[in-house]
Amino acid sequence: MTYLTATTIDEQHLVAQIRQATTKANRNNVTRTQAYLAFYLEHQEVHWALLAHMVSRNGGWSMTDLKGEWLPLIMDAQAIEPFFWFLERCNWLIFHDAYPQLLLYAEMKRTGTDLTKLLAPLGVSIFMQSYWQEFLASKDSGRISHALIVNEQQYIEQRVVQKPFTLNRIFASFAFVAQAALSMNQVLIPYKAHPTDRRLSLIGLNVHHFPAVNSRVQIGKSLYQQIFGDRFRFEKIVSYCSRIPHTGSRADYWPHLFTPHYTPPFTEVEYQFRLDGHELLQGTPKIYSPRLQDAWTDYGHDPADGVDWFRDEKWHKVVKEPASLPSIDSDSYVRSLQWIEYGVKLVSVIT
Incomplete structure (x- = not known):
C-alpha cells in the first residue's frame, strides 16, 4: 500500500509517535477498550470514541464466551480458535485504523x-479527510461519528469480512448459524437506570446480517442513537463505563448471573438448567464467564493489508442517513439467555 509521506521532520516524528502509541494500546481487547474510554473522557466531543468503547466491550464478552460456560458445549472445539481470530482481527484492525485518527485530532485540537494531510501517511482512507476538516470547524459530533462508522466497517470489509477464510470457516459454519438462531449475536449497553436499582439495566440490539456492510453501518448508527439519543440514559452509560x-x-x-471464577461442572452428563427468569435456580452455581486474560493470550497480528476502500461517492450519502433498528432490553436479553440454555441442554442430550 502506497501513501503520501509527511512533508516535514516534525510531521514525520508526529506520525511515528502516533503509530507507536497505537501499537502499544492495541495489545489486546482490554487495552484497546480502555484506550477508547480514556480518549473519550478527555475529548467528549468525539462521541464515536465512547461508541467504540462500548462495542469493544461487547467484542471482549464475545471473545471470552468462546471459553466460557456454554459455547464450548455447542461448538466444535476446532471452530473456537477461528472464531476468536475473527473477533480479535476485526477489533484489532478497527483500532489500528481509528485510533491514529483520534490521536491526530487531539494534536490538532491542542x-x-x-493536520488532516497526515491522515494519508497514517494509512487512513481519503474518505475521512473532509469529515475531519469539517469537524475542526463545526464540532458536529453526529456527523463525524457516522463517517467513522462507515469508514471502519469498510476498513474491515476487504481485510476480514470478505476473506475466503471468513466466508467459508466463520459465516458458513454451523456455529455461526446456531448462534444467530439462539439469539447469541447481540450488542449490550449496560447502565444503572435508577440509583436504588440493585442491578444494571440493558439496552442494545440483535445483530443480523453481519456479513453485509450496510447492515453493520445500520447497527453502528443505531447503537450511537441508543447511547446519545437520551440524555438521562447517556449519563448513566458514561457512569457505568467509568466505574x-x-x-x-x-x-x-x-x-448476579455470571462469574469470572471457574467452578467444576455438575457430575451429571446432561447440562442442568441454571436460569429462572432474571434469577438463578436455587442451589445452582453462576454461569462461568472468564476474564479475557484468563481465556486468551495476546494475539500476534499480521500487518494490515488492503488498499483504500473509497471508490463510490454514494457513501457520503450513507453518512447522512439516519438509522434506528429495533432495540432489546433486559427482559428480551434474559429470554435469549434462556433460549441459549435450551440449546445447550438439547446438545448435551443428543451428544
Whole structure:
C-alpha cells in the first residue's frame, strides 16, 4: 500500500509517535477498550470514541464466551480458535485504523492546526479527510461519528469480512448459524437506570446480517442513537463505563448471573438448567464467564493489508442517513439467555 509521506521532520516524528502509541494500546481487547474510554473522557466531543468503547466491550464478552460456560458445549472445539481470530482481527484492525485518527485530532485540537494531510501517511482512507476538516470547524459530533462508522466497517470489509477464510470457516459454519438462531449475536449497553436499582439495566440490539456492510453501518448508527439519543440514559452509560473496568467477563454487568471464577461442572452428563427468569435456580452455581486474560493470550497480528476502500461517492450519502433498528432490553436479553440454555441442554442430550 502506497501513501503520501509527511512533508516535514516534525510531521514525520508526529506520525511515528502516533503509530507507536497505537501499537502499544492495541495489545489486546482490554487495552484497546480502555484506550477508547480514556480518549473519550478527555475529548467528549468525539462521541464515536465512547461508541467504540462500548462495542469493544461487547467484542471482549464475545471473545471470552468462546471459553466460557456454554459455547464450548455447542461448538466444535476446532471452530473456537477461528472464531476468536475473527473477533480479535476485526477489533484489532478497527483500532489500528481509528485510533491514529483520534490521536491526530487531539494534536490538532491542542495546536489549533489542520493536520488532516497526515491522515494519508497514517494509512487512513481519503474518505475521512473532509469529515475531519469539517469537524475542526463545526464540532458536529453526529456527523463525524457516522463517517467513522462507515469508514471502519469498510476498513474491515476487504481485510476480514470478505476473506475466503471468513466466508467459508466463520459465516458458513454451523456455529455461526446456531448462534444467530439462539439469539447469541447481540450488542449490550449496560447502565444503572435508577440509583436504588440493585442491578444494571440493558439496552442494545440483535445483530443480523453481519456479513453485509450496510447492515453493520445500520447497527453502528443505531447503537450511537441508543447511547446519545437520551440524555438521562447517556449519563448513566458514561457512569457505568467509568466505574466498571472492562475485564472481558460478563460479570462486569450482571454479576448476579455470571462469574469470572471457574467452578467444576455438575457430575451429571446432561447440562442442568441454571436460569429462572432474571434469577438463578436455587442451589445452582453462576454461569462461568472468564476474564479475557484468563481465556486468551495476546494475539500476534499480521500487518494490515488492503488498499483504500473509497471508490463510490454514494457513501457520503450513507453518512447522512439516519438509522434506528429495533432495540432489546433486559427482559428480551434474559429470554435469549434462556433460549441459549435450551440449546445447550438439547446438545448435551443428543451428544
